[in-house]
Amino acid sequence: MTNNTVRKALLERKVTLGGWIQCGNAATAEIFAHAGFDWVAADAEHSDFDVASCTQLFRGLHGRGCTPLVRVRENDTLAIRQMLDAGAAGVIIPLIASPQEAQRAVAASKYPPQGVRGYGFARMNEWGANFDLYAASANENVAIVVMIESKQGVENIDAILAVDGVDGVFIGPYDLSGSYGIPGQTDAPAVVEACKHVVAACASTGKSAGLHVVKPTPENVTKAIADGFTFIALGLDSVFLQQGARSALAAARAAIEDAT
Numbered sequence: 335m336t337n338n339t340v341r342k343a344l345l346e347r348k349v350t351l352g353g354w355i356q357c358g359n360a361a362t363a364e365i366f367a368h369a370g371f372d373w374v375a376a377d378a379e380h381s382d383f384d385v386a387s388c389t390q391l392f393r394g395l396h397g398r399g400c401t402p403l404v405r406v407r408e409n410d411t412l413a414i415r416q417m418l419d420a421g422a423a424g425v426i427i428p429l430i431a432s433p434q435e436a437q438r439a440v441a442a443s444k445y446p447p448q449g450v451r452g453y454g455f456a457r458m459n460e461w462g463a464n465f466d467l468y469a470a471s472a473n474e475n476v477a478i479v480v481m482i483e484s485k486q487g488v489e490n491i492d493a494i495l496a497v498d499g500v501d502g503v504f505i506g507p508y509d510l511s512g513s514y515g516i517p518g519q520t521d522a523p524a525v526v527e528a529c530k531h532v533v534a535a536c537a538s539t540g541k542s543a544g545l546h547v548v549k550p551t552p553e554n555v556t557k558a559i560a561d562g563f564t565f566i567a568l569g570l571d572s573v574f575l576q577q578g579a580r581s582a583l584a585a586a587r588a589a590i591e592d593a594t
């Protein structure tokens with residue numbers, strides 16, 4: 335992993351579209367990669383995924399031109415290290431609310447002297463065969479995206495963005511709405527204002543702003559990009575399944591009714 339195109343796009347504030355896997359498996363990763371997503375994130379926060387299941391997802395992406403990312407279960411040094419060793423080219427760290435928390439996430443993701451990531455033989459360096467190459471290039475290639483999904487995170491956004499090593503931020507609209515006391519009301523004025531504040535802070539520091547468009551439509555995706563978001567997660571495997579299953583069933587039932 336010596337040329338992380340997603341990190342490059344984050345630093346250049348170029349639009350990328352990502353898939354998000356919450357309930358699927360390596361086959362889902364293969365399908366998403368083949369569909370053409372720029373990156374796919376395994377969600378180890380809101381799922382039953384552990385390091386072993388994420389490793390399988392990363393294997394499904396390997397060699398298919400789709401960058402493997404992970405949303406780690408929490409801002410924890412070992413959780414981050416194990417996912418990077420397993421094959422993630424970048425980490426998305428949930429619920430970052432302060433610069434200290436952002437510093438901890440960056441430290442966990444970088445080898446010394448920039449951080450505290452431990453060295454070892456692992457999948458990421460071909461079980462040691464590419465140890466030197468990976469060790470020399472990882473700090474410049476691992477993408478680090480911190481999630482802003484609380485009122486406190488929004489208030490501290492300037493200090494969080496000032497942390498060296500933060501490549502971009504990613505808004506979790508559901509947690510954000512919950513933090514304003516209106517869970518699920520992602521279009522409420524307080525949430526919209528918070529998003530604007532984060533995007534403006536990113537623009538003024540040259541960092542990327544990302545958004546999880548949990549239920550994507552052509553309108554809300556175009557709006558997210560027009561609003562200044564570049565790192566876009568498009569839906570979830572579970573949402574696509576629900577939408578696909580429901581619309582196929584509705585169409586079939588309507589056709590049967592018409593025919594009888």
Ligand code: 3PY
Pocket residue numbers: 483505506507508509510546548
């Ligand atoms: C949220 O909306 O809180 C999320 O974490 C989406 O990924």
Ligand code: MG
Pocket residue numbers: 428483506508509
């Ligand atoms: Mg969240």
